[in-house]
Amino acid sequence: xxxxxxxxxxxxxxxxxxxxxxxxxxxxxxxxxxxxxxxxxxxxxxxxxxxxxxxxxxxxxxxxxxxxxxxxxxxxxxxxxxxxxxxxxxxxxxxxxxxxxxxxxxxxxxxxxxxxxxxxxxxxxxxxxxxxxxxxxxxxxxxxxxxxxxxxxxxxxxxxxxxxxxxxxxxxxxxxxxxxxxxxxxxxxxxxxxxxxxxxxxxxxxxxxxxxxxxxxxxxxxxxxxxxxxxxxxxxxxxxxxxxxxxxx
Numbered sequence: 001x002x003x004x005x006x007x008x009x010x011x012x013x014x015x016x017x018x019x020x021x022x023x024x025x026x027x028x029x030x031x032x033x034x035x036x037x038x039x040x041x042x043x044x045x046x047x048x049x050x051x052x053x054x055x056x057x058x059x060x061x062x063x064x065x066x067x068x069x070x071x072x073x074x075x076x077x078x079x080x081x082x083x084x085x086x087x088x089x090x091x092x093x094x095x096x097x098x099x100x101x102x103x104x105x106x107x108x109x110x111x112x113x114x115x116x117x118x119x120x121x122x123x124x125x126x127x128x129x130x131x132x133x134x135x136x137x138x139x140x141x142x143x144x145x146x147x148x149x150x151x152x153x154x155x156x157x158x159x160x161x162x163x164x165x166x167x168x169x170x171x172x173x174x175x176x177x178x179x180x181x182x183x184x185x186x187x188x189x190x191x192x193x194x195x196x197x198x199x200x201x202x203x204x205x206x207x208x209x210x211x212x213x214x215x216x217x218x219x220x221x222x223x224x225x226x227x228x229x230x231x232x233x234x235x236x237x238x239x240x241x242x243x244x245x246x247x248x249x
Contacts, residue, residue: 001025001044001123002065003222004058006048007075007106009036011179012129014212015121016072016218017041023219026178028061030054030105031075048101049073060106068112069120073102074129078181079143080188086143098147102128102154110167122227126162127218128155130171152233154240159231170221170228175237204245205238 003020008015008029020027020037027041034043041152042064046057062068076098079086086094106126117124131148133141151171159169176199188197200207217236220226235241 001069001222002061002067003027003070003072004030004061004105004109005072005074006030006101007129007144008041008072009034009043011116011181012174012177012211012214013072013074014038015215016074018206019215019219020072020087023223025070026065028065030057030061031058033115034196038148039108040095044121048097048104051104056128057169058105062112067116068109069124070115071105071109071113071126072129072218072222073105073126074103075105076129076147078185079147080140081142081184082140082144085140086180091143092131094143094147095150098144099154101149106158110162113167114165121166122168123224124166125168125222125226125230126158127221128169128171129214129218130155130173130233132173132175132235134173135233135235135241156231163230168221168226170226170229170232170234172214172217172221173233173235173237173241175203175209175240177211177214182208203238204243207234207238208239 003025005017008017009031014045017027017029021040029041030039030044030046032047034045037043045055046053079094113124130151133145134148134152155171186192186195214236
């Protein structure tokens with residue numbers, strides 16, 4: 001299997017790339033700064049906001065590996081604030097990366113995925129990194145939530161569009177994950193220790209989600225074991241979306 005992971009040089013993306021490699025896939029990492037990509041991956045420097053760069057990167061990957069079976073669209077950025085806090089330019093930037101970045105990646109990967117699906121039915125897929133923010137109202141995450149809500153809807157629409165071509169499309173919805181990005185958010189808080197404790201407490205498991213746990217969900221969705229799974233949002237959130245626990249006594 002040949003896999004492409006966008007944003008695969010750090011955090012959840014790097015964990016996904018590493019696990020797919022461990023499971024025998026040939027993996028290409030597309031990232032603005034691919035220096036942190038796993039050593040065995042093909043590191044490709046490209047920005048998902050640049051359509052020409054994405055097209056060239058995808059073509060180069062297929063030229064190197066001969067085919068493409070799965071795309072993991074993981075590149076994304078965060079944003080903090082209510083609707084009153086982020087200016088229009090910030091809305092455009094976040095939506096350009098978090099939503100249109102996935103559109104560009106899929107657009108240029110689809111011809112190669114269609115070719116692979118003709119040879120390996122059930123083994124061709126797109127998995128997109130969404131978020132608990134798409135399905136739960138989180139304070140001061142208006143822009144980020146809007147972008148991830150779009151990713152969820154995009155996933156469902158793409159699954160409908162491409163199911164008869166043999167291409168499965170799903171997303172994973174992590175809760176708050178223990179990643180460098182979350183670490184940077186905590187560093188901006190007035191009391192990082194208290195903020196981390198609050199983030200841990202809102203997840204029923206009482207801890208942040210590990211990047212490796214999200215990677216395991218992505219690896220499943222990309223595998224033949226998930227051949228009947230498409231149009232699904234797989235929550236990896238420590239129960240945050242569905243559970244309503246009573247206060248501990």
